[in-house]
Structure formats: structure tokens, C-alpha cells
Amino acid sequence: MGALCLLKVAPTIGQIVDAGAHRAHTIAQVVNLLEYCLVTGRDWWDLMLTISMGMVETVIDRLTEVYKRQNPARQALLFNRLLAMKATLHRLTSSGRGKAVDCHSKLLLNAIATEFKALLTSASGLENTPCDRITAACAIGDTDIVSVLQKIDSKDITVDKKLLRSTQQLTQWIAEYALYVLATVPVQGQMTTKPGVSILYDASTLLILRQLLVIIKVFGEKEPLCLPVFTVTSAGLDGLSLLYKLLTNIWVSSVDDMYVKLEDSIVDECILLPSQILIRSMEYQPVTEGIIGKLHSRQAMAFQFDNPPGHMITVATFSPGHPAEVNTRSLTDKIHQKHDVVRRLHLGVAPPEELKRCTRCSCISLLKSPSNTPKMMAWEQRWSRSCLCGGLWHKVVVP
Numbered sequence: 001m002g003a004l005c006l007l008k009v010a011p012t013i014g015q016i017v018d019a020g021a022h023r024a025h026t027i028a029q030v031v032n033l034l035e036y037c038l039v040t041g042r043d044w045w046d047l048m049l050t051i052s053m054g055m056v057e058t059v060i061d062r063l064t065e066v067y068k069r070q071n072p073a074r075q076a077l078l079f080n081r082l083l084a085m086k087a088t089l090h091r092l093t094s095s096g097r098g099k100a101v102d103c104h105s106k107l108l109l110n111a112i113a114t115e116f117k118a119l120l121t122s123a124s125g126l127e128n129t130p131c132d133r134i135t136a137a138c139a140i141g142d143t144d145i146v147s148v149l150q151k152i153d154s155k156d157i158t159v160d161k162k163l164l165r166s167t168q169q170l171t172q173w174i175a176e177y178a179l180y181v182l183a184t185v186p187v188q189g190q191m192t193t194k195p196g197v198s199i200l201y202d203a204s205t206l207l208i209l210r211q212l213l214v215i216i217k218v219f220g221e222k223e224p225l226c227l228p229v230f231t232v233t234s235a236g237l238d239g240l241s242l243l244y245k246l247l248t249n250i251w252v253s254s255v256d257d258m259y260v261k262l263e264d265s266i267v268d269e270c271i272l273l274p275s276q277i278l279i280r281s282m283e284y285q286p287v288t289e290g291i292i293g294k295l296h297s298r299q300a301m302a303f304q305f306d307n308p309p310g311h312m313i314t315v316a317t318f319s320p321g322h323p324a325e326v327n328t329r330s331l332t333d334k335i336h337q338k339h340d341v342v343r344r345l346h347l348g349v350a351p352p353e354e355l356k357r358c359t360r361c362s363c364i365s366l367l368k369s370p371s372n373t374p375k376m377m378a379w380e381q382r383w384s385r386s387c388l389c390g391g392l393w394h395k396v397v398v399p
Contacts, residue, residue, distance in 0.1 A: 026050065026055070027055055027059060030047060031059055031063060038067075038078055041081070044085060044088065045088065051092060060090075080107055088389075095193045097193065098197060099193070101195040104389060105195075106202075109177075112170055112212065113208050115378075115382075116219075119163060119164075119375065120134075121157070134211055138210050143248045145213065145244040145245070152214070155221075157218055159222050162373065164219050164222060164223040165226055169344045170344055172228045174209070175216070175239065179243065179279045181196045182246050182273055184196040184197050185262065200254065206247055209247055220240075231278035232276060232277050242273075250262065250266065253266070340364065340366055341365055341387065341388060343370075343371075345366075356394065358391040358393060359393070361389045363389070364396065365387075367395060
């Protein structure tokens, strides 16, 4: 037996109010319901029908204020869910594609940071754990990563070499993402909606990126095979050291949610970066697509039960200095590369293995794990129930 509840909420029911009061009341109600979803874990997608494009920024600001009022433990608990919710809200606007991608990237960075820090142990049993030492060393503006390694006593940190070899695809993605973020510095004033630009205003995310680069450097001392691979123009160039230096300079100048006015010398170094290290185009799948991206479209749409639109994926390709290119591709095409969103693996143009696809953002992943190391299996288990965006998986049969 089901139950039907009818709620009457003042002052919009049975009263005459002006447009401004009605909008303010609607925003307040939407924020309250989103808070409820944030705490309970209930799905929030039906609330998107009540949010217009002009309300998105206000709703996100209100949610952020509520989140910041929580204690640190609760903030850590709700962090991933809040980012997934923000990504959903940003997809409602045509200019929010970049911020939605950045929210998705923050989800992955935070998850990788948690996983990598769990691998670090101290050989001598010092009072301060390796994670505490890395956090303290990155809290100051030292731009020399070698000096940071000396401060944290990297020789005392031990990691299982067998586990490190299976993390190379994740360390490669971190390095490439850091390169892409730095490549947006020269265009941040002209392309404010470009993916990566909002990261420049986020001091906490820049700090996580710097910590990850230090951890990767520690990993490289134990097992060089896990280091990211750079295509450099000079044989003596240390890619990780250069990335850490530039990110630290930006982190020192960053102010959350405000335009960053960097020194000309920092901007010049970021302009020269593509001539020193090859920066590849990055493909992202969780872009404005599907029904959620067309809720407020004026074009008529027709849907039919038990008749899915097909195995289509909307992929956004972002290149440094160029606007995004959005293309809709089929899982059955034999031309474009497919990417595993969880493992950050290239699956080839025709993956032979069974796939699972997110019902929200259309990202795909291998159904069966190709790894046999405990840590990588634990990483994959983290996303066994849902995608990074919170959407549920469903099996895809590609002919």
C-alpha cells in the first residue's frame, strides 16, 4: 500500500504575491529540498524541473553557504555528493558546461588523493604520519618540490612497489590534468566558461593537486615505472617539478571564487608551457546532454517507453586555447577511442570486454576488473554501485 501526502506551503498557495517574492520563495524551497537530498542521499533529479536557468547560480551559492556552516567531519562526508549536485545544476545552463566538468574532475581528484594517501606508511614509526607531513609541507609556498621531499623525509616513507605499478594510469591523468589547468591561465580572462578556469579560483583543489604531485614524486622514488610520461622538448626538463612550481605560484595568489590576477612572470611561464611539454586534448563525457540538458529547451521532444535513444555518448573535447568541441558518438563506431572513466584507461575503438554505462552522464567503464592487485580492486569497488557523478550503472551490450 502506498501513501499520498499533500503539502500546502505558504505564502504561494492561495495568496497573491509579486514575481520577486515568488522567485525568492521558490529558491528557498528548492534549496531546502536539495539540502534534504544532500543529507539523506535521495535522488535530486526531479527537483531540476523546478529550477530555471536564472536560478542556478543563486541556488548553488545558497547550497555552498549551508555546506560551509557544517563541521569539518560532516563536510568531508557530504563533499562528493555536493559536487555531484553542483555538476547537475551547472548542466542546466548553456554556459555551465565547463564548471560541470570541473566538478567532475574535483570528484576524481579527491577520490584519488584519498586512495594514494592510504598507501603511504612510515618505516620508522614517527609520530607524524606521511600524510600529515605532506599536508604541512604543502601548506607553505615552497615552489621547489625537491625541498618539499626533504622536509617530509621521503626516504622514511614506504610503499609496496607491486601496488605502485597499477597506479600509473591514475598518475598519468593527474599530470595531464595539471597541465591542462595551467594551460588555461593565459585565457582565463577571455574564456571564463572554459573547463579548468574555475580550478584557478579554488585554493583547496589547487592544494590537493600539489599534494598529489608530491605523492607521485614519492612514488617515483620507490618505483619509477609508476611515474607519468611527458613528451618534453628538452631532455633535462623535470615535468613534475615544473608543474609543482607553477601550481604553487598560482595557489599563493588564489582567492576562492574570485578572479585571479597573476603576476606577468607566472602568466608568461604558463604561455611557454606548451612549447616545453606536449599538452594533449582532453576528452570529457559528463557534459550537457540527455534530458537534463534540455529541460528548458524550447524545442519539442518526444520520448517513448521501453525505447531507449540508443548507445550514444556526448563527448566534449577540450584543447588549450580553443573552445570546446562537442560531438555525439555511438558506442558501436570503430573510429573514436573509448575511455574507462573509473580506471582512466584507453579501451580502444572497439572494446572486446563487456561494458557498463552511467544512466546520468553516459560515462562507460569495464564491467569486469582487469586488475588483480588489492588496492586497485578496492579503487574499482568504490565505484561498483554508481558512477563518479552518482548515477547508477547499467550493462551495455555493444554489437
